[in-house]
Amino acid sequence: MKLAPLACFLCAIAGAFAQSPRSLVLEPAGEPKNKHVVLLSGDEEYRSEESLPMLAKILSQRHGFRCTVLFALDPDGVINPDNIRSLANADALDSADVIIMAIRWRDYPDEQMKHFVDAYRRGVPIIAIRTSTHAFKNSEGRYVEFSKFGKNVLGEEWVDHWGHHNHEATRAVLEPRAENNPLLNGVRDIFGPTDVYEVYPPSDIEVLLRGQVLAGMKPDSPAATHAKKRRSDNIEQPVNNPMMPLVWTRLHRNDAGRENKILVSTIGASVDFESEDLRRLIVNGVHWALDLPIPERADVAYVEPFKARYFGSTIHGYQRGMRPADYGLKK
Numbered sequence: 001m002k003l004a005p006l007a008c009f010l011c012a013i014a015g016a017f018a019q020s021p022r023s024l025v026l027e028p029a030g031e032p033k034n035k036h037v038v039l040l041s042g043d044e045e046y047r048s049e050e051s052l053p054m055l056a057k058i059l060s061q062r063h064g065f066r067c068t069v070l071f072a073l074d075p076d077g078v079i080n081p082d083n084i085r086s087l088a089n090a091d092a093l094d095s096a097d098v099i100i101m102a103i104r105w106r107d108y109p110d111e112q113m114k115h116f117v118d119a120y121r122r123g124v125p126i127i128a129i130r131t132s133t134h135a136f137k138n139s140e141g142r143y144v145e146f147s148k149f150g151k152n153v154l155g156e157e158w159v160d161h162w163g164h165h166n167h168e169a170t171r172a173v174l175e176p177r178a179e180n181n182p183l184l185n186g187v188r189d190i191f192g193p194t195d196v197y198e199v200y201p202p203s204d205i206e207v208l209l210r211g212q213v214l215a216g217m218k219p220d221s222p223a224a225t226h227a228k229k230r231r232s233d234n235i236e237q238p239v240n241n242p243m244m245p246l247v248w249t250r251l252h253r254n255d256a257g258r259e260n261k262i263l264v265s266t267i268g269a270s271v272d273f274e275s276e277d278l279r280r281l282i283v284n285g286v287h288w289a290l291d292l293p294i295p296e297r298a299d300v301a302y303v304e305p306f307k308a309r310y311f312g313s314t315i316h317g318y319q320r321g322m323r324p325a326d327y328g329l330k331k
Contacts, residue, residue: 123258163195
């Protein structure tokens with residue numbers, strides 16, 4: 001009989017876990033724009049499980065978008081970026097007007113992957129951050145070809161680190177032809193501790209910013225001057241001449257005949273988003289994706305205090321025991 005209270009307690013705990021929200025939904029403050037932004041987190045290194053809720057708070061509370069953040073979850077509802085087979089509540093993508101993705105080598109089951117593919121095929125605009133150039137590694141099922149999503153849709157897949165990882169940071173440099181592009185309204189100073197990616201996107205992209213490799217990890221570190229062999233052809237070149245594309249746009253016609261507006265930023269770890277102008281670039285990107293007027297200088301102040309965890313493997317990286325609701329609004 002003494003076991004009965006314990007059993008009831010355990011059942012109550014299990015019930016609470018079962019009822020715990022499996023995604024984070026943020027309703028718009030102020031005048032709503034009646035648009036739904038769905039943000040996909042899930043990477044083992046760059047802490048998208050914390051940066052995307054922060055961006056969703058800015059988009060919802062400062063700009064009037066309804067936002068849903070999706071996570072990789074274990075069966076108990078706890079966030080686990082290592083779980084490459086999980087995109088909980090993927091059906092939120094069925095009503096997405098814009099997708100922001102910051103994921104890495106996911107292998108979603110078909111029943112989850114279908115929601116992403118359907119949104120893509122109906123022409124939903126996509127903002128792809130950092131490791132989303134290598135978002136999927138589908139091992140089986142109907143969507144194996146999406147393992148080439150980065151190359152085929154975004155314009156590039158994983159090639160290599162161009163800057164020395166965790167030794168050479170990145171400074172964004174304006175592409176002269178993009179000087180008057182409204183996507184760069186208020187965007188003038190982006191620095192991030194992550195390194196420049198080696199990329200060779202196709203000629204149909206429009207480069208907005210290039211990545212200057214720095215000889216150090218500080219905002220005032222000088223530009224690196226060493227040379228490096230390209231993975232594409234094994235020819236050596238100075239790392240900053242030419243500089244690799246860092247941010248670009250593309251109009252992509254998909255296999256269903258619809259056009260997707262694409263914005264790619266290969267800078268975008270959680271710690272990179274301590275750069276106000278990088279946050280502004282993403283907010284501008286959402287307006288651009290939806291054909292809405294882009295603010296002259298979008299308000300991207302944190303809604304709540306935010307201190308990014310540094311990038312690194314999950315062995316010493318993400319905060320354990322967190323659930324989607326733990327990243328919600330505290331007030």
